[in-house]
Amino acid sequence: MSIPALDLSHVTLTRGGQTVLKDISFSVPPGSFVGVLGANGAGKTTLFRGLLGLEPAQGGVICVNGASVRRGNRSIGYMPQMRKLIGGQLSGWSMVAAARRGECWGLPWCGAKGRKSVQAALEAVDALDLARKPVATLSGGQRQRLLLAQALLDDPTLLLLDEPLASLDPARMRETALRIHTLARSRGMTVLMSAHDINPLLGLMDHVLYLARGKALLGKVEDVLTTEALTALYGAPVDVVRAGGRVFVVAEGGGAILQPHECLGGHTHA
Amino acid sequence: MLEYDFMRTAFLAAFLVAVVCGPVGWFLVLRGQTFASHALSHVGFAGATGALLIGLSPLTGLTAGALGAGVLMGLAGDRVAGRDVMIGLVLSVAMGAGALFLHFLTHSASAATALLFGDILGISSSMLGWLAILSGGCLLALGGMARPLLFASLQPELAEAKGVRTALLDVLFLALVAIATAECAQITGVLLVFTLMVAPAAAILRLGLPPFVGLLAAAGLAVVEAWGGLMLSWQTDYPTSFWIAVLGGVGFLLAGLVASWLNGHAQQAASDQAGALDMNDL
Numbered sequence: 253m254s255i256p257a258l259d260l261s262h263v264t265l266t267r268g269g270q271t272v273l274k275d276i277s278f279s280v281p282p283g284s285f286v287g288v289l290g291a292n293g294a295g296k297t298t299l300f301r302g303l304l305g306l307e308p309a310q311g312g313v314i315c316v317n318g319a320s321v322r323r324g325n326r327s328i329g330y331m332p333q334m335r336k337l338i339g340g341q342l343s344g345w346s347m348v349a350a351a352r353r354g355e356c357w358g359l360p361w362c363g364a365k366g367r368k369s370v371q372a373a374l375e376a377v378d379a380l381d382l383a384r385k386p387v388a389t390l391s392g393g394q395r396q397r398l399l400l401a402q403a404l405l406d407d408p409t410l411l412l413l414d415e416p417l418a419s420l421d422p423a424r425m426r427e428t429a430l431r432i433h434t435l436a437r438s439r440g441m442t443v444l445m446s447a448h449d450i451n452p453l454l455g456l457m458d459h460v461l462y463l464a465r466g467k468a469l470l471g472k473v474e475d476v477l478t479t480e481a482l483t484a485l486y487g488a489p490v491d492v493v494r495a496g497g498r499v500f501v502v503a504e505g506g507g508a509i510l511q512p513h514e515c516l517g518g519h520t521h522a
Numbered sequence: 523m524l525e526y527d528f529m530r531t532a533f534l535a536a537f538l539v540a541v542v543c544g545p546v547g548w549f550l551v552l553r554g555q556t557f558a559s560h561a562l563s564h565v566g567f568a569g570a571t572g573a574l575l576i577g578l579s580p581l582t583g584l585t586a587g588a589l590g591a592g593v594l595m596g597l598a599g600d601r602v603a604g605r606d607v608m609i610g611l612v613l614s615v616a617m618g619a620g621a622l623f624l625h626f627l628t629h630s631a632s633a634a635t636a637l638l639f640g641d642i643l644g645i646s647s648s649m650l651g652w653l654a655i656l657s658g659g660c661l662l663a664l665g666g667m668a669r670p671l672l673f674a675s676l677q678p679e680l681a682e683a684k685g686v687r688t689a690l691l692d693v694l695f696l697a698l699v700a701i702a703t704a705e706c707a708q709i710t711g712v713l714l715v716f717t718l719m720v721a722p723a724a725a726i727l728r729l730g731l732p733p734f735v736g737l738l739a740a741a742g743l744a745v746v747e748a749w750g751g752l753m754l755s756w757q758t759d760y761p762t763s764f765w766i767a768v769l770g771g772v773g774f775l776l777a778g779l780v781a782s783w784l785n786g787h788a789q790q791a792a793s794d795q796a797g798a799l800d801m802n803d804l
Contacts, residue, residue, distance in 0.1 A: 304683040324685020332679035339552050339676050341730045347676060350733065354673025355684045357666050360733045386730050389785075402680065 255318035257282040257410055257442035258303065263312035265295065265302045271466060272298040275312070278461065278470035280444070282317075282409070285436055286470075287453040288446040290463035296446040297333065299463065300412045303444075304330060317409060324355060329408030329441075331399050333415045340388025344398050347387050348374060351402040373401040376435060392419045396428065404435075411436065413445040417452055425452040450477065451498045477501070523756045528643055532762075535645045536748035538657040539705045540718060544744030545664055545737040546702040547723030549695065553675045556720050557606070558595060558696065561613045562703045563715040565591035568616040570637050570707075571623035580637060581652060584704040584712075587616070592700030596693030640711030640763045642752065649708070656705055663698055671695055672733050709748065714763045721770025722747055725777035729784075747773060 258280040265273040272295040280286055288296050301307040302314060305323035314321040316328065339347065349362050349370045362370065374380050379397045382390060387398065396416055403411060413432065417425045429445075433456045436443045444461070447453055460476045462469045464485050469476055476482070477499055482490040486503075493500045523529045550556050569587020570580035591612065598608075624634050636644065645653075674681040674688045682688050706715045722743040726736050751766035758765075 306682060323683070326684075328683075330680055330683045332677070332683075335679075338554070341727050342676075342733070343730060346732045350672050350676050351680060351684075353669075354677075354681060355670055355686045358669045359665055360669045360672045360737075386785075402677070 254282055256280055256315075257284065257317060258444075259313075259315040259318075261313050263302065263314055264310040265298050265307055266310055267295075267298045267301075267307060271310075273302075273463070273468065274466040276466075276468040277312075278468055280442060280459065280461075280470070282442050283436075283440050284458045285433060285443045285456055286445070286459045286461050287450060287457040287473075288444050288461045288463065289450055290446075294463040295466070296463060297414055299468075300330070300414055300444070300446070303412060304328060326406040327409045329403035329406065329411045331403040331411070331413045331416055334392065334396065334399070334419060337388060337395070341386055344379065344383035344385060344387055344390065345370065345374070348383065348398055348401050348405070352405050369405060370401075373404045374398075376404055377401045377431065393421075393424045393428065396420070400432070407439075409441055411441050411443045411445075413443065415446050415448070417447055417449075422452075425449075429453055429456055450501075454497075454499065523753070528645075529752075529756070531645055531647060531650055532642045532752055533749060535642060535650055535653055536709055536752055537745055538650075538653045539709050540722075540744035540748040541741045542657045542660045542664075542702045543706050543718045544722050544726075544739075544741035545668075546660065546699055547719040547744070548726065548737050548740040549668075549671060549675065550699060551720060551724045551727050552672075553695075555696075555699070556716070557609065558592075559699050559703050559715060559719050561609045562588040562592050562595075562696075562700050563707055563712045564613045564620075565616040566700075566704050566707060567637055567712040568619040568623065570712075571620045571627065571633070574633055575623050575626055579649070580633075581649060581704065581708060584707055585656070585701060588700035588704045589697055590700075591616075592696040592703075593693055596696035599689065599692055636711070637707070638711050638713050639761060640707070640709050640714065642709045642762050645708065653705055653708065656701055660698055660701055660705075663694070667691060667694060668733075668737065710763045710766055714767055717763065717767040717770040718744055718748060721767075721774055725770075725773040728774070728777040728781045730781065743773060 256279045260279070261277045262275050263273065263277070264271060264275055288299070290296055298307060302309060303316060303321060305321045305325065316325060349366065350360065352362060352366050352370050374383050377397045377400045379394070379401055382394050382397065387395060390398070400416065403413070416432065417428055420428060429452045432443065432445065435441070445453070450460070454473070457473055459470055460473050462476050462482065462485060465487060467485060469481065469485050477492050479490065479492045482492060482501060488503065491502045493502055524533070550559055566584040566588035569583035571583070572587070573580055573583025595609070627633055670681065670686045671691050674686050674691050678688055703715055703719065706718050710718050723740045726740040726743055731739055747766055747769040750769050751762050754760070754765040755762040
């Protein structure tokens with residue numbers, strides 16, 4: 253049997269002194285495309301930080317590609333949540349190049365090898381044209397493509413993408429998800445991709461990892477996204493409704509737990 | 523004007539200081555920490571007047587004061603809530619202490635003017651030596667950490683994940699800013715540190731040059747503005763700091779014009795290209 257890309261056993265993770273995920277265990281086979289779902293504050297970002305070695309596990313063992321977790325692991329590509337733009341005057345190329353071996357001491361200078369690897373990463377996400385423009389002039393979706401290129405720089409085997417679809421319009425969401433899926437398949441990468449809404453990822457995911465109430469549930473989409481499974485996970489009545497080829501997770505009281513495109517404005521229950 | 527010893531010293535001092543202020547300022551503007559440099563210079567003022575009081579050179583006091591404050595500021599990081607208020611308070615307490623120290627100094631008026639508005643023509647050869655040592659040290663340190671500093675400034679979370687020690691870099695960088703500020707205050711004075719530290723760097727950043735080129739260009743522009751200020755001061759007999767401030771402002775405006783012209787040009791080129799493609803489609 254091949255070594256799992258990710259193996260967590262009885263892991264507890266805290267953030268700012270508060271327990272976010274408690275005693276979770278799951279294992280992701282290599283090459284799997286996993287959608288990480290859960291409401292705001294369910295621990296998606298904390299889980300990623302734990303896998304990156306930025307939040308030490310309070311208990312349990314985390315293994316990445318069979319080795320115990322460590323900071324600065326080059327086999328993990330990470331795309332943090334989009335945040336306030338810094339250095340928008342710089343070109344997209346400069347922005348991506350800053351991440352190429354950016355952890356090494358010395359001058360911010362890319363050698364021929366570095367430029368080649370930046371070029372390859374930009375090509376992979378079809379962003380060579382964008383790279384010539386100042387980042388501040390790019391749209392949210394275009395900036396996401398640059399961030400994705402950054403995550404690909406070290407040819408990782410595991411991609412952790414934190415809300416890569418946030419702030420995109422519905423058409424772009426699906427396009428971006430497909431782009432990531434195709435990339436991952438062609439390179440044999442394992443992908444963990446967190447999202448607010450499951451629908452742009454439907455049909456692409458091999459597994460879904462559902463986080464709620466400090467617990468985690470990993471499985472096939474058809475096994476996890478059921479009224480029974482989620483009701484057990486939440487410990488409260490939750491309905492999984494399928495309509496028009498889409499999936500909605502609705503709590504008693506009418507609030508949507510996962511908000512389709514964040515535009516329905518439902519209450520978020522965690 | 524170069525036949526005079528003090529002018530040669532002034533040009534050399536301006537070069538040594540500007541060549542550090544440009545690139546350090548480039549990072550300051552990029553990271554949005556320009557206010558920190560302003561605050562550090564004020565703490566340095568208290569240090570300088572205190573040093574005068576106990577018979578040390580003002581540069582020693584300036585460097586020590588700014589360095590101490592810079593390291594503390596870096597250690598405090600973003601954790602302190604209401605950071606801007608805290609910096610403002612430290613700044614005003616420091617200025618107040620400076621006023622007290624000046625009160626005890628007998629030759630306070632000339633010392634105060636020199637510290638607040640700079641005294642580039644009064645730089646001694648021994649101070650020139652110190653400036654050379656500090657500048658050399660700063661450039662070496664910046665050269666060593668520019669790459670991870672750039673990464674950590676642009677993408678803090680990603681840099682952290684890749685193993686960059688961002689907290690350490692924050693402290694190191696502010697220490698560097700403190701030394702550069704202390705040096706800069708010799709020329710432009712405590713109140714006008716912005717003119718050499720921020721103005722040239724901000725102008726260069728507007729142009730959107732790649733980081734390495736931008737750092738070199740910021741150093742170059744800072745030297746040009748500092749030397750230009752010296753020459754204009756020689757011609758007009760107005761204070762050097764005034765001319766450096768004016769040149770800084772003009773440089774910033776010109777860079778804005780160049781940037782918008784370049785952008786317009788790029789858009790024109792893009793639409794021309796798009797037009798040509800349309801023609802091909804037909």
